[in-house]
Amino acid sequence: MTLKKIFLFLVPAAAAVFLTGLSAGRYHIPFLRVLGILFHPLFGFEKNWLPVEEAVVLNLRLPRVAMAAVSGMGLSVCGAVYQGIFRNPLVSPGVIGVTSGAGFGAALGILLFGWGIGAQLFAFIFGFAALLMTLSITGKTGGNAILVFILAGVVVNMFFQAGISFLKIIADSEDQLPSIVYWLMGSLSQTGKEHFFFTMPLIIISSLLLIAARWRINALSLGIDAAKSLGVKTGESLVFILFFSTLAVSAVVSVGGIVGWVGLIVPHMVRMVVGSDHEKLLPASAVAGAILFMLIDISARIIAPVEIPLGVITAFIGTPVFIYLLVKSKGSWVV
Amino acid sequence: MSDMSKKGKAVITVNNLSFSYGSGKLISDLSLSLMQGEILAVLGPNGVGKTTLLKILAGLLKKYSGKFEIGKEVSYVPQIFSTGVNYTVYNMVLLGRAGHLGLFSSPGELDREKAYEALKKAGIEDLSERRFSEISGGEKQLTLIARALASGAEVLLLDEPTSDLDIKNQERMLELLSELSLKSGSTIIFSTHDPSHALAVSDRSIFLGKGGISRCGATEEIITGENIKKYYSANVKVTKLEIEGKFLTYCLPIYNIIKRDKV
Structure with a gap:
């Protein structure tokens, strides 16, 4: 299937889900009104909606739905890139320890300064710290660098998970603990307009840069030695990829907490349709990931009277989908 | 190293190359040179460093001592290719x-x-x-x-290109190697377990042995029953056969097998 055909299907689907996300929720707002509110500044429609509806759509839902789309894109692109360069289908953005590191950093930031820029900054710092830890463990060993890298990531992951548990113990159980726990399980309820100016552009730019390097990722997916022997500057490529993927993943975690599965299953689902060629896989995963994440966030808001954590929903969806993919393809979609 | 005087330019020169894994010496003081369009066969028992030598020349292993020069466009084709990609x-x-x-x-x-x-x-x-x-x-x-x-490589480093192939594909591969060297001027180093393959296509051959010993020279001079006995402890006869009007040199193993008496 050509990329054009896939986009012809995916882009309208994304737009429809986006509008649904603005319309659905505890307080239902009909589609047409949502469109009116969105395009009012452009066309000056007659205001046939209540001010409170406008406030809900523009101030609450728009940032949240946009953040969901952007997060899904970032996680899926990073997942697809990692599965390619590490040549391992079980790899997801969490594998190199960055999600846990960023999660720990943000939780620490919340404890120290409350929600805000401090927590975000800590997410980035500890996201990169986790990456550097993983890299330095890998650097100290020889042999199969990729396998060591993944194992080192698992270890770093566990380390920061322990750190998170520690923070939960010392957090104030009346006030801080519930908010940290809910956020860590994945929630976009903290998303606000301020994320339009920093977090979202950061994730979008990082993802676009990774997508732009898609043919280089094809070359790297042959294996580091093979790519090197073809004259590819592998070191430079890996630094680039790890830097921007860490940036994107840390940014996602800093707002939405730790949401697993999306970065793992979206690339697999897309790969079954478009094949392994990253020229198609990365752009298609970006849009498909955005759609899936928006759908998950919508479900989180409407399934039950209380908001369900995103991580719970992704695990409930991800497990059967993953098993289905595994069984249906008899495991043949290994990268 | 007397072959430096031959016509043409040396594309590959290796001087006193050594490589150790842990405590053991794998390659010791190896020197060789290869002109453009020449084919070098690398022979030796398992584990003597054939792949290591190719990887060093490909720039994939760094911790060697000694010096080598190799053309700019070098491409390495590994022996086992894990088929992850589709x-x-x-x-x-x-x-x-x-x-x-x-x-x-x-x-x-x-x-x-x-x-x-x-x-x-x-x-x-x-x-x-x-x-x-x-x-x-x-x-x-x-x-x-x-x-x-x-990739536009002038130098091809091939790790056992014939190892997993059936007889027809072995023939095809050997024909391709000699064609690349004659028509495209590619300089080729390939490792092999079959001395007959070296005799069929290579201009020069090198034996690698345990403890880093090595011997390099023109293929006909190097691939002898004596050297194969020395490097492989195997009994062979290297012999020229006339087949369809052409003289071809083969390395034939001499098996010492006691056959059951026919009833």
Whole structure:
């Protein structure tokens, strides 16, 4: 299937889900009104909606739905890139320890300064710290660098998970603990307009840069030695990829907490349709990931009277989908 | 090293190359040189460093001592290729152009042409739309060589290119190697377990042995029953046979097997 055909299907689907996300929720707002509110500044429609509806759509839902789309894109692109360069289908953005590191950093930031820029900054710092830890463990060993890298990531992951548990113990159980726990399980309820100016552009730019390097990722997916022997500057490529993927993943975690599965299953689902060629896989995963994440966030808001954590929903969806993919393809979609 | 005086330019010169793994010496004081278009066969029992030598020359292993010079465009084709990726043969060959393209570029018209030429040279243009994971071992080897050719490599380093192939594909591979050296002027180093393959196509041969010993020279002088006894402890007869009017040299193993008496 050509990329054009896939986009012809995916882009309208994304737009429809986006509008649904603005319309659905505890307080239902009909589609047409949502469109009116969105395009009012452009066309000056007659205001046939209540001010409170406008406030809900523009101030609450728009940032949240946009953040969901952007997060899904970032996680899926990073997942697809990692599965390619590490040549391992079980790899997801969490594998190199960055999600846990960023999660720990943000939780620490919340404890120290409350929600805000401090927590975000800590997410980035500890996201990169986790990456550097993983890299330095890998650097100290020889042999199969990729396998060591993944194992080192698992270890770093566990380390920061322990750190998170520690923070939960010392957090104030009346006030801080519930908010940290809910956020860590994945929630976009903290998303606000301020994320339009920093977090979202950061994730979008990082993802676009990774997508732009898609043919280089094809070359790297042959294996580091093979790519090197073809004259590819592998070191430079890996630094680039790890830097921007860490940036994107840390940014996602800093707002939405730790949401697993999306970065793992979206690339697999897309790969079954478009094949392994990253020229198609990365752009298609970006849009498909955005759609899936928006759908998950919508479900989180409407399934039950209380908001369900995103991580719970992704695990409930991800497990059967993953098993289905595994069984249906008899495991043949290994990268 | 007297062969430096031969006509043509030396594409590869290796001087006193040594390599150790942990405490053991794998390669010790190895020197050789190769002119453009020459083929060198690397022989020796398992574990003496044939792959290591190729990897050093390919720039994939750094912790060696000594010096070597090798042409600019070198391509290494590994022995075992784990078939993780599932690209088409054409896309696989096209990836040979990766070294010429920047981080954000995709292959253009010129790259596509070169990839197609390489497919033709390797004689596998009919396979171009097949999936790499679905073709035979011999076809995979040919694809990887085509990929090396697409990269524009002047020097090809091939790790046991004939090892997993049936007799027909071995023949095809050897023909391809000699054609590349004669028609395209490629300089080729390949490792092999079959001295007859070395005798068939290589100008020069090198034996690697335990403890880092090595011996390099013109193929007919190097591949002798005596050397094979020394390096492999195997009994063979190296002999020239007249087949269909052509004299070909073969290395024939002498098996010491007691046959059951026929009833």
